[in-house]
Amino acid sequence: MAKLGRLVVDGSGTILEVDAAFCATMRMARGRLIGRNALDLTAPADRDRCVSVLARVMGERIPLATVKRMLRADGTHVWVSNSLRPMEQPGGPIACEILSDEAVPPSDWVEPSILLRVARFILASRRAREKAFSAHFFGDPAWDIMVLAYVSEAEGRTLSTADLHASIGISLGNASRWIRALNAEELIEYEDDGASKALVTAPIRLSSSGHRRLERFLSSLHDAAGMEERLDWAQADRLDR
Template sequence: MTNLGCMMIDMAGVIVEADPAICATLRAPAEILIGSNLFDFTAPADRERCMHLFSQVQSNGIPVSTVKRLIRSDSSHLWIQSHVSIASRTSEGVRIHIVVQDGRQPSSTMRPEALLKTARLTFEARRARTEIFSASLFADSAWDILLAANISEAEGRVLGMADVATMLGMSVVNVTRWMRALSAEGLVDYEIGDDTQLANVAFRLSCDAHQRFERYLSERYITAVAAVPKPDPFM
């Protein structure tokens, strides 16, 4: 991915440092950016999720990455991948370091709320099925893990292995095995740690996985809407 610049913000989200690259990306001089709030440059549909992740980094110190839309000074939107981490903790407060890289625009322009609702319905349908039929007949652990991660990230949460095991009724060992397979396919990224510490590591969907989900959920949503009978104007 191409680096688009970096910045430093304080605990309130106010930009305190901005390098020339991020100024060029946002199409605004440093004099304008410094003192402005970063969330003012975040698309409204992504703002709540990003604020939640920002608070999470402050509280537990664990770096996170997310895909979101930046609003530049000319009002144009840019899909980026943002990497957020604690830079320092001093008597003056916490400083957050943000590295911005380019992110591929998802294939759909569907509203995020519609995509999240479709993902939830898909997940709930799979859970409902296991209550009626034997779960062992329809096991699809990799898909269930990806769905759970997609929903959690859209809601502003990041999952760990233990969270997934609880949500899906799987053992941590089984979740770890599937996570290795998903990582090998480039569909998930680990927040910290390495392959030997998977049981204790949080993870997120990769940029590629986000794009694939956008396409899949958009197609499912469009198909569902098209299947709804339209009212007969003569009745």
């Protein structure tokens, strides 16, 4: 497998060092990588596991390995096999050296760009249904929130409770209740200071678990329906606008 580079992070995951190979892999200049948290460059569904692995390396002082997806600046994913080991720093706290090699994606993996198109189609079909029938009979706000959160993150947009009224037509109060319920199920995350007003503007996003489970659903939907070959994605994109 190809060598994809080396980086060094501190206990929080903040990048301290990168080599030229890792910069090339991520398609980013060194200045854009130093000081960033490596979790920002990790596919959302893989972040919880990576936090756990790093904590073990730093806490138990043992080398570990993991396979995950790195998220490039252009939104593409690259599968990597990471070898992590604790590294002493002269006069400073212990750090973690990470060596990245190319990894083979699982056989059932579907490209994120395709999953995004499936998610967009779901939103588009629901909007088309509301035009044909009364939305009163087919409300499913929890599902709409999750799919919209997935699409927003994939498109690099921030989603807040206030955005949900315009996007899926539910009131702020109703949206807040559903977000708190989804958060209790560990499917949605947001910054909570206990104030209802803050929830209106706080960014909301899928948790790692929510992202992973939704990816599995979208992948199974794509595989079962043969969507890439059978659906007119251009039409779906037009409906989504």
